[in-house]
Amino acid sequence: MTEGTNEDRADALFHALADRTRRDIMRRVLAGEHSVSALAQHYDMSFAAVQKHVAVLERAGLITKRRVGREALATGDIDTVRSVGSMLTEIEQVWRGRIARMDDLLASPSESGSSSPSPIDTTKEH
Amino acid sequence: MTEGTNEDRADALFHALADRTRRDIMRRVLAGEHSVSALAQHYDMSFAAVQKHVAVLERAGLITKRRVGREALATGDIDTVRSVGSMLTEIEQVWRGRIARMDDLLASPSESGSSSPSPIDTTKEH
DNA sequence: GCAACCTACAACCAATCGGTTGTAGATTGT
């Protein structure tokens, strides 16, 4: 079904969260199920506009819609929200690597190369 | 100086991270200082394009530039990255609230209203 | 049956985005 790179997913997720209306919708649908029209009542824009925002969130996997009667009830997907957090900590991990290397440098100023070969290219090359 | 709502900050931060080139730049500048031209060498686009990406990240507060000689050395701001994580956990917090309310409902099915008045509006209103 | 409601989607529009090229200024090395 939804094929795509991890980077594609990250693009879609961060983009989906880069709009205050969509973030507000996320808070509401994480608190509980809401129909699209119920969501739309809270915003000063057309129903179609809110529907588009919901579609963006749904395409990113941040919410799922369940059809009951004539209503489409949207629920927030907490696991997907957490996966965004994982992407951030993965980026923070790179920073931890820098600190570890700095510690190495302070601990053993004798050898030019560190004892453990770093998996990250640190050359400044300028 | 940089006035703006928290929501404005969130808009800028998520938007800045919603591009794979900018995320890659973030990983590099979190690992260590890099000049803009050194960063540009890694991407299949013009120097000016990379410079714009760096500017977006800088405006969002995700990196800071330090001028040394003719070079502009960019460093990743780990605290700002973590503040994005905080925004996410703040959103997750809303979800925890839902679960807590569900637990309340299961624990005391006698009273119609919960004992602690919820700070979040849970009415479905449809 | 039919009016009211909810959803979906198309078509359009101004603004923004991500890229380009070009120009100009400051710094460096020889």
Next chain:
DNA sequence: ACAATCTACAACCGATTGGTTGTAGGTTGC
């Protein structure tokens, strides 16, 4: 002095975004 390098920014362009209105179809209640 001068060529090479690094940065900054303006102007432009096609694609995307976030909004609008309009149209159409399924569901509900009377």
